[in-house]
Amino acid sequence: MSSELAAHQEAVRAAVRDGLLSTPVSGASVVALRARLVDGLGPVIGRSEVIVDGFGLSRVAKCLASHVPEPFYWTASRAARSLGLRALRAMTTAARLGVADAVGVAVDDAIGEDRSLGRWLAGQDGPSRGATVAAAVSWSSRAWVAVPWNQVGTVDLATGAAMARPFGRSGWIALKGRPDAVIQPSGGRRDDPRQVLLRLGGSSLVALGLDALVFALLRGVAPLRVVTVQPSSGVVGALDVNRELLQDTVDWVVVAAGSVGESGLAESPGRHCWYCQRRGECATGGSWMRDQPHRVGGIPVPVAAGPR
Amino acid sequence: MDMLRATGVERPAADRGPAGRIRARLEAAAAGAPEGVTLRVTKARLHQVLLCPAHLVASLGSPGPPSPEKVAGQLLDRLFGLVATGSRLGGDPVGEALGAAMADHELGPVIDWESLSCEDQAEVRAIVEACLPAVVAWPALAGSALVRVQEPMRVELAGGRVVLSGRADLVTGRPSAELVGARLIDVKSGRRRQEDLADAGWYAILETLRHRVPPLQVGAYYLRDGVLVLEVVTAGLLDQASERIAGGIRCMVGLAGGTAAATNPNPLCPWCPAIDSCEPGQRSAWERGAYIHRMTLEDDDEL
Numbered sequence: 001m002s003s004e005l006a007a008h009q010e011a012v013r014a015a016v017r018d019g020l021l022s023t024p025v026s027g028a029s030v031v032a033l034r035a036r037l038v039d040g041l042g043p044v045i046g047r048s049e050v051i052v053d054g055f056g057l058s059r060v061a062k063c064l065a066s067h068v069p070e071p072f073y074w075t076a077s078r079a080a081r082s083l084g085l086r087a088l089r090a091m092t093t094a095a096r097l098g099v100a101d102a103v104g105v106a107v108d109d110a111i112g113e114d115r116s117l118g119r120w121l122a123g124q125d126g127p128s129r130g131a132t133v134a135a136a137v138s139w140s141s142r143a144w145v146a147v148p149w150n151q152v153g154t155v156d157l158a159t160g161a162a163m164a165r166p167f168g169r170s171g172w173i174a175l176k177g178r179p180d181a182v183i184q185p186s187g188g189r190r191d192d193p194r195q196v197l198l199r200l201g202g203s204s205l206v207a208l209g210l211d212a213l214v215f216a217l218l219r220g221v222a223p224l225r226v227v228t229v230q231p232s233s234g235v236v237g238a239l240d241v242n243r244e245l246l247q248d249t250v251d252w253v254v255v256a257a258g259s260v261g262e263s264g265l266a267e268s269p270g271r272h273c274w275y276c277q278r279r280g281e282c283a284t285g286g287s288w289m290r291d292q293p294h295r296v297g298g299i300p301v302p303v304a305a306g307p308r
Numbered sequence: 309m310d311m312l313r314a315t316g317v318e319r320p321a322a323d324r325g326p327a328g329r330i331r332a333r334l335e336a337a338a339a340g341a342p343e344g345v346t347l348r349v350t351k352a353r354l355h356q357v358l359l360c361p362a363h364l365v366a367s368l369g370s371p372g373p374p375s376p377e378k379v380a381g382q383l384l385d386r387l388f389g390l391v392a393t394g395s396r397l398g399g400d401p402v403g404e405a406l407g408a409a410m411a412d413h414e415l416g417p418v419i420d421w422e423s424l425s426c427e428d429q430a431e432v433r434a435i436v437e438a439c440l441p442a443v444v445a446w447p448a449l450a451g452s453a454l455v456r457v458q459e460p461m462r463v464e465l466a467g468g469r470v471v472l473s474g475r476a477d478l479v480t481g482r483p484s485a486e487l488v489g490a491r492l493i494d495v496k497s498g499r500r501r502q503e504d505l506a507d508a509g510w511y512a513i514l515e516t517l518r519h520r521v522p523p524l525q526v527g528a529y530y531l532r533d534g535v536l537v538l539e540v541v542t543a544g545l546l547d548q549a550s551e552r553i554a555g556g557i558r559c560m561v562g563l564a565g566g567t568a569a570a571t572n573p574n575p576l577c578p579w580c581p582a583i584d585s586c587e588p589g590q591r592s593a594w595e596r597g598a599y600i601h602r603m604t605l606e607d608d609d610e611l
Contacts, residue, residue, distance in 0.1 A: 006483045007324055007520035076412040098451015100394050127407030130395035131386075134457055135412065137393040141454040145482040232460040234518035298347035299563045301369035 008234045009148040015227045015238040016152045016196050017185045024193055025222035025243050033246050034217060037166050040254035041173060052256045053161075053176040054207025057249075059276075060256040061206045063268040063285075067259045068277045074120040076128070080135035081200075082117055082160065083107060085180060087140040089157045092149050099144065103136045143180075143200055146231040153185040153196075164217035173257055177214030178207075179226070197226045205239070209249035212241045222246060311536050312449065312480070312491070319487040322521040326543065330516055330550045331465075334472075337554035338465035341561045347470045351510045354556040355503055360572040361559055362589075366582035374420040376428045380435035381497045382409075382417040384443065384531055385477055387436070388495045389457035391446050392478055401436050401443075439497050439531035446529075453480040459492075461514040470557060476511050478529075483521045490515055490523040491538070497531045504528050505539070509549025512541050522546060 005013060051069065059066045086109060087102035094102075107129075111118040124132065149155055162177040179197035186194065197211050208226045216222040228237040239245070259265055269288030276285060294301055310316075341347050356364035383405035387397060390408060397404055402421075409417045424432065449455055459479040463472040477495040492511040496504065508526040515523040527538035539545060563569055573592030583589050 004485050006322065006485055007327075008483075008518070076408075096451075099454060100451055102451075124411070125407065126395075126398060127390070127404040128411035130390040130393075130404070131408035131411040133395060134389045134393040134408075138456040138458065141456045142459070145454055145456075230462075232518070233462040233464065234520065235464070295345065295564075296368040297350075297353060298341075298345045299365060299368055299560065300566065301365055 005148050005151065008146065008236075009151075011234070011236045012147050012227070012229055013152050015229075015236045016183055016198065016225075020185065020194070020196070020224050021240055021242075024195075024224050025216065025241060025246060027220050029243050029246075030216045030220055030222060033213070033243075033250055034166060036247065037217075037250045037253065040250065041166065041257055044254075044258045045167075045172065048261075049172050049174070050257050050260050051163075051174045051176050052210070052253050054178060054203060054210050057206045057210050057252050057256050058204040059272070060259060061204065061252060062270060062272045063266075063276070064255065064259050065265040065267045065282065066272065066276045066278060067256055069260060070277070074117065076132040076135040077139075079117060079121070079132050080139040081180070083110065083132070083136035084139035084143060085157050085159060086110070087136065088143055088149065089159075091140070091144065092155065092157070099137050099140050100133075103133055103140060106136070107133065142231040146200065146229050146234075147198070152198075153183045153187045156182045158182070162211075162214050162218060164214040166217065175210060175214050175217070175253060177211040179211045179215065182215070182223070193221045195221075195223045197223045199226065199228050200231065201228070202230050202235075203228055206249060206252050208239050209245050210253070212239075213246050213249045213253070216246060311538055312447065312453075317525070317540060319489065319524055320522075322483050322486055322488050324520050326522055326546050327516050327520045330513060330546060333550050333554050334463075334465055334513075334517075334557060337557040338470040338561060340565065341466045341469040342565045343469065345469065345564055347557075347560055347564045349470065349472045349553075349557060349560060351474055351507055353560070354510065354553065355506070357556050357559050357563070358552070359574055359576065360580070360589075361563060361569040362571040362582060362586060363574075363576070363580050364560075365563065365569045366580055366586075370581040372581060374423060376424065376431040376435065377498060379417065379420045379424060379428075380432045380439075382420065383432065383436055384439050384497045385458070385495055386417070387440070387443050388446065388477060388529075388531075391443055392449075392455055392457050394448060397440075397444060401440055402433055405436075435497060442529070442531040442534035445534055449480060454482055455480055461511070461518060463514055463517045465557070470561070472514060472553070474511060474514055476514075479515075481524065483519055483523075488521050488524045488541070490519065491525045492523055493526075493536070493538075494528045495531065496528045499532065500528075500530060504537075506549070506552060508539055509545060510553065512546060513549050513553055516541075516546065 056067050056069055083103055083106040086106035090102040090105055091097050107121060111122050158180055164175045165171045167173060180200045181198040183196045183198055184192050185196055197215060199211060212223055212226055222241050225241060226239045267282060267284035269285045273285035273289050279285060353364060356367055383402060386405040386408045387401055406418055406421060456479040459476040461474045461476060476492045478493040480491045481489040483489045492515055494507055512523055512526045522541045525538040525540055529536045571586060571588045573588045577583060577589040578593045578598040580589055
């Protein structure tokens with residue numbers, strides 16, 4: 001069986017299917033996690049709406065003061081993922097549908113839905129649309145090459161972000177997960193509790209934990225594992241989901257939500273300072289960066305150059 | 309189109325052996341990389357360090373303003389990406405390329421373009437116009453070609469302390485269980501150079517390491533004359549390319565660890581940012597009749 005797949009795809013299938021835990025974190029534990037989340041968020045309740053996503057959580061884990069949520073806006077590469085997932089869905093169900101045709105259908109469908117992606121697409125001029133289609137075709141092809149979609153089990157491709165609202169739909173906080181697919185590895189029914197999340201691209205541990213937590217809050221049962229596939233490097237990662245991971249993630253979500261709009265938070269300088277949104281205003285980070293040897297690409301350079 | 313379909317080219321078996329050997333060679337070269345630093349190796353840095361380590365250090369420290377050729381290359385890469393994924397171009401290729409970059413919030417080409425003088429912008433337009441026929445002549449490939457433009461590629465060595473990264477302009481095909489299959493093409497807006505084969509080898513190595521099997525072909529599409537040159541990836545090509553890359557990594561690891569950059573006078577010395585302080589480079593340039601002292605404001609005061 002394994003000889004049917006290219007070497008890099010074998011690694012993906014193994015990560016999705018091999019050595020899985022026998023049972024997921026229990027439903028009772030998920031109920032307890034929800035209670036822990038609601039209790040933790042209680043003291044900071046009532047502020048303006050906050051969306052905690054994997055990127056923000058990763059920032060908070062490095063430095064509390066660096067969490068500055070930005071309003072979402074579409075770009076060609078962000079749209080590429082949404083359109084690419086729709087295209088993949090079409091390609092996995094319609095035999096011999098080419099990537100470009102599948103992306104074309106995805107663009108038309110998105111515009112027909114009249115949601116934010118569709119409105120953004122409808123407003124694009126020729127070059128912008130071309131750039132978006134180019135990014136989506138490339139994203140879809142990359143994903144098609146990286147993952148053996150028809151040999152990992154029963155696959156549900158995502159169509160957008162997964163949002164969990166611990167205080168209900170009208171609540172002020174939302175947790176945003178971003179798995180690209182939910183896989184039932186044994187190929188059984190979709191309501192089988194033994195599920196694996198798959199995410200294309202690199203990601204931090206806390207962001208993967210958030211994907212698992214959001215899934216657990218929405219479905220009442222945690223996934224067994226989160227698998228990451230990086231098409232650019234062929235690196236495949238697998239993170240088994242246990243109670244400790246989900247608890248740690250809940251705690252990070254509470255910290256992240258509490259940090260929004262706060263001033264005077266502890267600043268923890270480090271390599272992340274080079275990419276921080278607060279780079280221009282953070283004295284601690286600025287001082288840390290000035291003290292670093294001037295390097296570009298890891299190589300010491302004359303002082304006039306800015307390190308990266 | 310026959311070349312792109314690899315008509316008449318036998319697809320070799322997907323041998324996983326080379327990937328392991330190449331990784332071992334490159335890991336050995338990267339082993340001494342210092343802790344706490346990420347050494348980033350690109351094809352341009354590799355060229356520079358192998359040409360002259362002091363030139364690499366000087367270039368990293370003083371990247372200099374963008375040249376019209378560089379900006380034209382960026383815009384043509386964008387235009388090629390649009391055409392290769394099925395878009396048709398209108399009558400303002402520079403505007404379209406900039407618009408496409410803006411759609412992705414990729415501001416580099418836009419900033420570079422705006423930093424140019426009117427004369428340099430005119431030169432960019434001339435290069436783009438001259439290359440445009442080859443861009444629009446690129447054929448539409450079948451859906452099964454799995455076209456990827458601006459394909460990011462990345463290989464980590466020494467536990468992530470050394471990162472090889474690149475962006476192939478076009479990748480098609482994929483390996484199967486039995487056969488190699490990917491094809492990587494670098495789009496070139498400049499003249500053909502000896503280094504182009506080395507660039508092809510660079511992409512062949514990145515592809516081999518990420519997919520565990522070598523690609524079928526690597527090469528370049530020359531926009532000045534519309535010629536596509538593809539090399540079948542052989543064991544010899546991989547061996548030569550990996551040895552070259554390992555040599556560059558060893559040298560860069562030394563620089564990252566604090567080794568003084570050696571100078572290696574070469575024909576490009578006159579264009580090196582360090583020429584004014586590099587005696588061997590100046591001597592080399594004089595000998596080639598190419599050294600002109602760069603005037604500074606202080607020089608102007610003395611006149």
